Amino acid sequence: MASAWKIFGAFGFLVLAFLFDPSLLTAAEPKTGWQAEWEKTLQAAEREGQVTVYIAGYGAIVDSGAFQKAYPKIKVLSVTGSGTQLAPRIAAERRAEKYLADVYNGGGNSLQQILYLGKMLDPIKPALMLLEVLDESKWWEGKHKYGDPEGMHIFVYEGNVSSGAGASYNTALLAPKDYGSHWDFLNLKLKGKIVATDIRQVRGAGLPWQYLYYHPQLGPPYLKRLYSEMEVTMTADLRQAVDWMAVGKVVLCLPCQGSPVVKAKNQGLPVDQFEPYHLKEGVSLSSAFGQLALMNRAPHPNAAKVFINWMLSREGQTVFQKIMSVPGDARNSRRIDVPKEHIPPNERRKDGLRYFDVDDPDTKDIRPVMKLLDEIVPTKK
Template structure:
């Protein structure tokens, strides 16, 4: 079994318990440090956010929520998969173009790379002190990036086509020949979360796991959320490594999907955000980082079933309590060291 960050798990469980005690947070008056940044940000009037953490709809809702809280400062939301977002930022940097103010990814190695290459602004949001301890502990110790998103990635089934008794219970059961042509999954070349999943599965079962999975001819999308779309459309019956938030949102809209928490571990991906050193709107970027670590941010994302990293904001409805979930995660150092290798192995194995 893959080791997971015990402190992170305990902090998440404690955060969920605190949410139950305190209930939903309410928008509060701006704190003094926010007011100061807001005055400076209004002169800049906007910021650009490259993000791979959420799908398009919640990303746009976050942008609107920020502008509602800070009128006069618009957010240009550029949403894609994490790998595509990083490729775009890399192209900007090679061309000497400064467009992005804040960068968010589900791949820890992206922010580690940007820090090592002195591309990030050293800024630790004051509001981060109110995050659950797990998120504070997972942040960059030098203050260059902060964990702003926690993704849980599991399996899902079309409940009108696959019964609970017949459904796979573990990642390993996806290799059963009865699932040939019935599984959908994302691509590590586009999704940071799928890169983490590949590393986790390789550590559990070796790369032979993916060689066996290839024999079942899975439908491969890009984003980790693409299989949810495929399940909704009836193109596949089982989704692998799909985000709980996107799945719960789909279920809430009447789609016949049931989540499966794998017995060999639900993948947990703590995901970071950071402000760019050469961003054209530095004060707006700092203000956005404050927003991303505030209760208002997690209230804006809660309607989309995102996990909350603030104790004042309760967990999403329909999710299993975190202390009841067996979780696994990919080590950040392993992601940075071996992430590219598993992307290449994937292309060699699946031909895409």
């Protein structure tokens, strides 16, 4: 009888323990498939001890220490530079049988034309493990965005609204209300007063040119007229283009990348960009440097998966937006469950609106753009 009471007492003690600390019951439950696989990957990543990320434009994300704080046993080593520096560097390293990069983060053109077409990437889709990353309802339009034709290799996590080709102007000499379409820039009043960044000489200037060339309402017919009739000045110096615009040597920059214009505007110079929804051809959606890829033959494959999942998590995307946004140049994750208060209303994505997405695979090839420019505006020798 005494032994029965002992058994009952022990059972009662366990019941009370679970009542007061339900986590004990949860801990006793077997882990689900994804949880077990994630823990196995994390343990293997911690044994690897390092992840090497080649990151263009957004190195400050790594420098913030947020990933290191989340995963202190995995040292993150970043290699920074422009996409046109990093992608060829990886290709050169691999020709020398040096496989150093685990993850690539950067703009789409170098990533697509060098790393993807060069068959240096593993599919990133199978590397997505966390439920909050896999849950496509957390992402804009209820889906993941990929920048490669197979929809497997290049994950696009950023989607910024911009005014198509980034048209910018001298605020004292041009009134936006007089120009409601890109075709209005063929007005003879602007002849000889337009400057353009020359994609053949400016690295990383592809996005606005993709918009002009591949947009169904613009394309080659528009470019031929603009650059053959309007005496457009081509330049490889973005700062010079903005300076010319600020002093009135030219009144319009098209196409023109936004960051130098925003910087000049914040310094009090009389320059600005057309509002995103102003021109009738509509707005573009672009990712700047917000694309992620998993290198094949990665030296730290498990740590690479951990970094990718962290980067695409709510925490990682919140860090990305906070660190990389500056006044007048907000960064917008394609995740919809991260804060958006920092994004001006006129720069926020709108549900149901059709955007020209320059990260679509069929707009990535900029070689036809350069060939057309060579025909219209030969480079000076």
